[in-house]
Amino acid sequence: MTKDRSFKPMEGTSSNLTAENISQLKTLFPEVVTEGKIDFDVLKTILGEEVDESEEKYKFTWHGKLASMQTAQQPTMKTLLPHKQSSLDWENTGNIYIEGDNLDALKIIQKSYAHKVKVIYIDPPYNTGKDFVYHDDFSTDTDSYLAETNQTDSLGSHYATNTESNGKFHTDWLNMMYSRLKLAQTFLRDDGVIFVSIDDSEQANLKKMMDEIFGEQNFLAQVIWERAYSPVNLKKNFSISHDYILVYARNAQDVVGNGLPRSGEADSRYNNPDHDERGVWTSADLSVGPAVESNVYPITLPSGRSVLPPNGYSWRLSKPRFNQFVDDNRIWFGEEGDGVPRIKRFLSEVKNSITPMTVWKYEDVGHSQKASQDLKRLFSGKAYFSYPKPVELIQRMLQLYSNPDSIVMDFFSGSATTAEATMRLNAADAGTRRYILVQLPEKLGEKTEAYKDGYRKLTEIGEKRIQLAGETIAKEHPEVTFDRGVRVYSVANSNLVRWNVKSSVSSIDFLEENFVTGRSSEAILTEVILKQGLDLSYPVETRRIDGADLYIVAGGVLYVVLGNQTITLSTATAVADDFRRSNMERATVVFQDNGFKDDNEKLNAIEILNDAGFQYADIQSI
Template identity: 45%
Template sequence: MDSLRRDSVDPAARDADRLAELFPMVVTEVIGADGRATRAIDFDQLRRRLGDYVVEGERERYRLDWPGKRRAQREAREPASGTLRPVRSESVNFDTTGNLFIEGDNLDVLRLLQEPYLGRIKLIYIDPPYNTGNDFIYDDDFSQTRAGYLTGSGQVGAGGVPLVANPEWGGRFHSNWLTMMYPRLALARNLLADDGVIFISIDDHEIDNLKKIGTEIFGEQNFVAQIIWQKVYAPKNSARWFSEDHDYILVFARNRERWQPRPLARTEAMEARYRNPDDDPRGPWKAENMSARNRYDAGVYPITTPSGRVIDGPPRGSYWRISRQRFDELDADGRIWWGADGDNVPAVKRFLSEVAAGRTPQTLWPYDEVGHTQDAKRALLRYVPFGNTANVLNSVKPVELVRRILQLAGDPGDGDIVLDFFSGSGTTAHAVLEQNLADGGNRRFIGVQIPEPLPVAEAGLASIFEIGLTRVRNVAAEIRARHPGAALDLGFRVLRWDTSGLADARVPPDTLDQAGLAAQTDRIRPGRTGEDLLLQVQLDWGLDPATPITVATADGREILVAGELVACFAATISPGVVRAVAERRPRWAVFRDSAFAGDADRINAGQVFAEVSPATDVKVL
């Protein structure tokens, strides 16, 4: 029986695998620091392969650089540390839901999600801090301090959140923000499915930089659009220069050739533009201008109207959009509109029955379609009973805005996973529930939010993370009350980042006290429950941490079943328990190493599996 490894797969190792597949001749072996032979990439060989396509050293090239970029790139390749622990008491429908709310720094969490969700996320929407100088950004330099805090106290508290102000006069205004964003976007890209897409809210402070790092990470060929969202309802007359009326939303596809937005449903106003003044049996139609500015050499000819008036040609500087021959064909088919008196400049009749089912999305999103900031706040206030105005998030986005994104991306009935790793007050989760209700979809959400403390302490709401939980809990309850029979997943499983459930094997035993030594023998940190350990195993093996869990017992010990994984983390184990687990014929089985009295018991357990369920991969913690 093998031991479960502690850290998740190293992203650098994954990149090396990709290189090895493309260029097998650059793979070699070296002796590592531990004296063992290990695989390596022969960079000199690779450079020779790439010939003139390599740029190195001082040579000028086009790129965005900032102090901290190397660190940011390193952060993107660091393997995961820590784990996620389930919090049943704060979850809703813990055992059955496919939705996750994760409390923690999104860099830690994104690293942990690499294995289970690699290439599986269809849509990411994020609304990161805009770097206005007034918002806080996460300082990754503090991660060590926080790890120490967590180990000491066993929980994340307001004091453990390493958010720092990033004032414009701080000297590293853009650099700090870029260093924060870069690794998170790089890790997010790994999670996107090949036909997945990311939408990112931003404003003028960082739009240029965001577009540049987005282009670097996702590839210029995968840039899709820069949307303008009209966010304010009324202009700010107090503005010194201009009233800022809009934000941006940048859209990058993982692979633009594989992603396309779904057409939007036509609005009533749009449908109303189709009429039928000539009682055409083909139904309502809309008159479309026949001239356009694009040069079209066959589009210059005179036309005689039914009333006998001669039109010399298209208006100066434009061309008819169709050739003479095509025009005559359409006219013969009753598809040209000359006006009620037969004297108008001709227009082509576009029939409602013949246009595509929906409308092509545009890059300008007005508030009357997707809401404005006041709508956003109203929705938040409706579901969260704030005691203090200062705690109402200013950056909250309208539910309709995120619903528009959900309508464009992915397939409602495909069980798509929608990720928001700057989830704030939980607008994305709220929008997923509402959109699933509206179109019968079964999208799942994953929200990630650091427990940023509120500006003013408030009973019942310790952090922004808790605002999100309260909001979505209340939204779900309201939907359930309005639609008691609807088959909707209105629950969420709460997970919290924490240090690994396995003691650090690298700590030399002689530096530990007696309790520490006992923990080392067991490898499992005191206080971890079976569900904690199950979740850690799921993350390490790349299994979905939202898989429903059922609990059984055998010989008085708890057995946890999560899909094809069966685990027993009881402190002692009996042959009956081993057999009960094996008889479930799981794909994976896990036990606590220290539960076996000795090597003989381990060998016996191995034999039981060989006999009852030889295909099971059996491991110990």
């Protein structure tokens, strides 16, 4: 069998979820594959009674749902462009801020961060009629629909509100959310958790959608956040004072929450009136319902009085077990010895954390007005952003389910509250959590205070907030070193030039130029790193060899060689030598396709690398 001694073209798209799902099916049920296709009749036979083919079954559906599913599955050829000038501590930070449509961004980084994120928090548009709603390409009739109803301008640009109160009002929001949540699920670790803020406008629909995407069995809670502390008396019927936060796990069986730190108030309930050597304690009711007949028996108190459990109840302990508790001084009969018996619970024996309840009060996690005040304080009293979420609210989510080294994601990041919450928690517990934030670079209105102060896009406010919050936290915690940096990227079309058969440019001229004019080597390197599925924060060593740029990623996991007809055999030899020294079992090397002066140089380079241990499939071109 002859070996392929030519460069393998590097994969040019993001993850193909459809292909991955089919591959998993083939692995699980190889017998369903006929001539490379899935035979669903065979699959139904294998699944047997688990297949529901009845016409009358529950479905949650809407116009465009299928297209939204397909949109989530479709790969993208887009990439991220690095912006070092907008970044902070580029070389050392693990934090990422992406400007662009989150649907594109999630697809672009999927290979690099699939199954690696511990906590996702998003605060999407609530669809109140005043919120921005993304309109995706799958809505083939949306442009004409919006134009006819005056929701786009003469150039076809979407206005910033979803103003229809009927028709496609809910449909557009559902389509927008479905594809993004579908992608979000792929980022979560098996023990990962997602929190989604919402209000009454779409809460019912969002719950059904998340049940479908994440599975009803992975629903953890619907939290009530008390976002307001005083009534709005102008309201006719009710003054709404809360929002919802839906909480789902990737796999609920694998999730173990951290709980909340015990408060001084909780510990103050413990005392030691009988001077027990085991320390302070509190007491719990000994009776429990409904009654278990074997545990209904009289108890004689030290005072001599006899008591029974209340009607319909029994004692929590069997009689032999109760006697053991009495002998161990774990039953409290009151200071006079005449009280109904209670079980002693010692502080030294309880968990160091408290299980959270589903109502989160503003005293504990902040309210909307406090969030606005805190943000204004960062920006010297300027109100640049409406209705931010409190840092304490997101910090509680991270406390409950993140580990000190977790990756946190927020792809509707707004004013970048999640970044500040992550930094504050790291400063509090010396953690190394990293965040990935995505935000659409919405243009700011010329009449806004932010515009007058020089900001042009919402993302500029988010990036500035990260800088200011980091500086503030560092002053508050001078004893702690934490990651205050951030790498800023933007969504863009691929760096790779793709020949259009309708173009006037000949295929020969096209082949002479690999990359889009004006793109930097760092932009091309970023695209290669993403297409190879590597973490963007991996360290990169740069070398210059005979006019070519050699980038060594993560100590030799990936080698990228760029140069327009300047790549020589010396470069290939340098890569081979470095690979041998690294003692890695496998690595990938990617060359600029037109980097060699001729095909003989290419072939010789391939043999040098193969002799060093590179597999032919891992010697690629871009």
